[in-house]
Amino acid sequence: MIVRDSIIQWFNRHGRDFLWRQTKDPYKIMIAEFMLHRTRAEQVVPVYLEFIKKYPDIFSLADADFRDVQKVTRHLGLHWRSRHFIEASRFVVEKLNGKFPETYNELRKIPGVGEYIAGAIMVVSFSKPAPVVDSNIARFINRFWNLNLSGELRRKKEIIKIAGTLFSCREPGKFLFAIVDFTSLICKPGKPECGNCPLKDMCRYIKKSSKNNKRTNETVLES
Secondary structure (H helix, E strand, O other): OHHHHHHHHHHHHHOOOOHHHHOOOHHHHHHHHHHHOOOOHHHHHHHHHHHHHHOOOHHHHHOOOHHHHHHHHHHHOOOOHHHHHHHHHHHHHHHHOOOOOOOHHHHOOOOOOOHHHHHHHHHHHOOOOOOOOOHHHHHHHHHHOOOOOOOOHHHOHHHHHHHHHHOOOOOHHHHHHHHHHHHHHOOOOOOOOHHHOOOOOOOHHHHHHHHHHHHHHHHHHHO
C-alpha cells in the first residue's frame, strides 16, 4: 500500500526512538501505553525508565504495593493511572498465569486495557494486524481521505475500516510507531506540515485546499 510504505520510508529517516520501541514484551508495551495516555512521549521517558528498573516484569509489579507504584507514576500528573498498573498486572498473573493473551478480545479483558492499548499490543508484541486508532490516527485518515466526518472520529466505522487495511502488513508494529510520529510531527492537528509531507501528491485534503485557494484567488481578481 503506497500510503503505508511512504509513511514508513519517512519514519526510517525522521522517526523518533524510545526505549519501549526496542522491545516486543507485551508487559513493557502495556506499561508504556498506560503512561503515554494524554502525555507527551518525552515526559514519559524518565518515568518509564524508573518504573521498568523497579518493576522489570509482570510478577514484580503484581507483588508491588499500590503506594510504591504511585510514587513512581505521580510524576505523570494523573494519579488514577497507578491503579491501572496494579489491577492489570494482578489480573494477568492471577487469571492468566502471567502470560498475555494473543487475541484482541482477550486482551480487552485486562483492567485498564482499552481498544487502543489492546491493538498496540497485538501489532507490536505479536505482529498481528489490528485497527489501532487514536485521535491522531483518526484525524489523519479523515483528513487524507477527505471523509469529512465529525464527532468522535476514532469510533467511526469508515475510520476503523481504513485503519484495519493500513495495519494489515508484515510489520504492523513498525507502522504503528511510524504513523504515531507522522501524525505528531507532520500531519498535526492545527497546522499540518503539508509542504514536508511525503503524501502531499496523494492527499485529498491538500487537493481540496488547493482548489479552494484557487477559487478564492480568482474571486479576488474578479472583484
